[in-house]
Amino acid sequence: MSGFLLAGCSVVGKRSADEPSFTLQKKDGVFEVRHYGRTVYAETVVDGAYAKTSGVAFSRLAGYIFGKNRAKQKIPMTAPVLQEPVSLKIPMTAPVLQEKKGDGWLMSFVMPDGSRLETLPEPLDPAVKLREAEGRSVAVIGYAGLHSEKNIRKYAGLLKEWIGKKGYRAISEPRAASYDPPWTIPFLRRNEVQIDVE
Template identity: 30%
Template sequence: MNGAVDHKGYEQPTYDLEFAETATEIRRYGPYLVAEVTMAGDRSTAITRGFRVLARYIFGGNAESRRIEMTVPVSQLPAGEDLWTVRFTMPAVRSASLLPAPKDSRIRFVTVPPSRQAVRRFSGWPTDHALRRQAEGLAHWIAERGLPKREGPYFYFYDSPMTLPWQRRNEVAFGLGEG
């Protein structure tokens, strides 16, 4: 896999770039490990709560009181009616067996299987309106090309909340079939 392997010095999952057009790409990701938690509520509330739970874990709120390197992106996926899964990518050199056990029983370790995704990058605040608009635009782009859309949308956030809107990197993605 070659693709971008870091953002502002933070590790991110590697991928092969299959196609690129302006801010839209088709990427092939290999498997990678995440820590995830599923939260109830609207999207904004769920990402805030899920982020706090996972941040507590990586900043030492675990069975070994050990810090884990920060990575990007923070991911958010729909998990049902008013349910959202929030994910932190784990460093590539780790396997679930090498990570300290979470103190919070809501945290799960999951290996995300290889995937092919259509991804659109955008800056600004990731409001519900902005995310919905970007997802609709990407879904339209996928349909125009006759690509086999499978799942999503997924939301990827790369920057701290303190980052100025025009310097922020956000992405919306849909899983694609092999088509």
């Protein structure tokens, strides 16, 4: 897995992984509203607390993009890695059907710009699913430091408050976006909390 991490950044934490393209709709200090186009994700759900699920989820998704798929195809790493709490899981094919299975965390890797479900290789691990999302507007708050569950709750609260003050309506739960590997010095880390809005 260390080779995978190094593909997206250097040992000193410099980011080099591609990021999904977006149009900046609003900038207000640490807050932004961005519009992302159609995006494809590789996702997996792991039951349990945030701190205990990240490694398992990351390994599954890393396996997929490093060739654990029917085509044995390698897929370039992108940033950020997304995580969000879920009580509903097991996404199926479109329309997305979900079955309640317990509490856990959903981790998503953003597939490279231009990816489509029909052109991406099928995951060999049944716990890894591919999902395509329509274009959407996303409110974002950025911060440095650790991406702990406590910080996610704190910044999600600040973002929700800002969304309400600016007249937007939240249409998703908050999700964490991590741009750096775990060994990056905390004050140099780029983290975000994101909420879809309209």
